[in-house]
Structures are given as structure tokens and as C-alpha cells.
Amino acid sequence: GENVEQHPSTLSVxxxxxxxxxxxxxxxxxxxxxxxxxxxxKRPQLIIDIRSNVGEKKDQRIAVTLNKTAKHFSLHITxxxxxxxxxxxxxxxxxxxxNNLFFGTGTRLTVIP
Amino acid sequence: DSGVTQTPKHLITATGQRVTLRCSxxxxxLSVYWYQQSLDQGLQFLIQYYNGEERAKGxxxxxxxxxxxxxxxxxxxxxxxxxxxxxxxxxxxxVGEQNYGYTFGSGTRLTVV
Numbered sequence: 001g002e003n004v005e006q007h008p009s010t011l012s013v014x015x016x017x018x019x020x021x022x023x024x025x026x027x028x029x030x031x032x033x034x035x036x037x038x039x040x041x042k043r044p045q046l047i048i049d050i051r052s053n054v055g056e057k058k059d060q061r062i063a064v065t066l067n068k069t070a071k072h073f074s075l076h077i078t079x080x081x082x083x084x085x086x087x088x089x090x091x092x093x094x095x096x097x098x099n100n101l102f103f104g105t106g107t108r109l110t111v112i113p
Numbered sequence: 114d115s116g117v118t119q120t121p122k123h124l125i126t127a128t129g130q131r132v133t134l135r136c137s138x139x140x141x142x143l144s145v146y147w148y149q150q151s152l153d154q155g156l157q158f159l160i161q162y163y164n165g166e167e168r169a170k171g172x173x174x175x176x177x178x179x180x181x182x183x184x185x186x187x188x189x190x191x192x193x194x195x196x197x198x199x200x201x202x203x204x205x206x207x208v209g210e211q212n213y214g215y216t217f218g219s220g221t222r223l224t225v226v
Binding site for chain 2: 102
């Protein structure tokens, strides 16, 4: 199956700074890479995703990059705000077979005002 | 409201007991996925159903079972409960087997005492 590794496990940044979270995946056949944000006690919510035919995608302060050769993808948050504080999960989905998402272990982001 | 409904929101039960968690997918979604999230842990995939049939199995214990009914709602049955089964159980749904994104419900918090 797919194995997704995520780093760092915790990240603290000053408000206004950028935050970067990195993930690697093992299955070269994976073709879909979403990022979810989970606030304390709440459900994970999709914030951005990228497909394997695209190298970068941006949505306001959030961007995701994908390097298929190296099998890694990253989440970039610019101009961080206190409300960005949450746990962020990356995930990968294989192109063939079962389409369940394999999640990374999560990154707890704290934005310090 | 994500459109994915999970009941109950909270459940407290004793070791050795059996419980049933229920999930109603978003209208039009045929796939249902179950995930377990233990305290400060990631999202562990348990099982997927598509239009009533089991499609993929993850790290689901033999004490756990699930099914999806003709009206597409799904139930996750947990039996012979142990303290270590205490966790948040999330259900997610998507339109089809190869649909990329899926939406999580708000989860059921199970506490085994």
C-alpha cells in the first residue's frame, strides 16, 4: 500500500511569517494529493489539493507544490494568522485500485500573535 | 454542516460492550469511508464501501465490522471493546470510486471506560 510521511510534527511561527509542511509518498502510481486542516475536536476539512499532472497550485495564502520525480509534495502558507493554528494532514491516493486516502501523521501548526 | 451526518456525537461505554456508529453520506455520494483517530494521532483508514459493497480494507480489527445499506447509510460495529478503542471515529463520503475528494462528517467520540 501507500506510505505517507509528514514533517515536521510540530511547527511554531510568528504571525505574518510563512509555514512549510512537507510530505513524501511511496507509491509512484499515486495521482491525487489533498491537504486537510483539522481544528481541535473538529472534522478534517479539505483546504487544497493537487493532481499529478500539475506541479503547483495556489489559493490565496495557501499553495501546494508537487515533485513527482522525488515523490514529495509540500504545503506553503504565507502571511500566517492565528486562525491558521490547527493540525494539517497531507494525504495521497493511488490511481488504481481502492481510492481511499492514505494520510500523513499530521503537523500541529501554532501561529504566535 | 458538511452534509455527512454521524450519530451519535459522543458515546461512553464499558469494556467488553458492543456499539454501533452510524453515518449518512452526502446526498448523491455512493462511497463511504471509515477512519479512526486516536488521541493526538493521525487518521487510520478502516474500511470503504461503495454502493453497498466492500471496496477496501485497512487496519480494521476483527472485532470491528461495517456495512452499507441500500439507502447508502453505513454502520460501523465495534465489539468486545477495549480501553484502547477510545478514539474519534470519522466517516467520509465521496461521489464515486474514482472521485478525488471526499468530505468528512463531524465524527463520533467513543470513550471506553
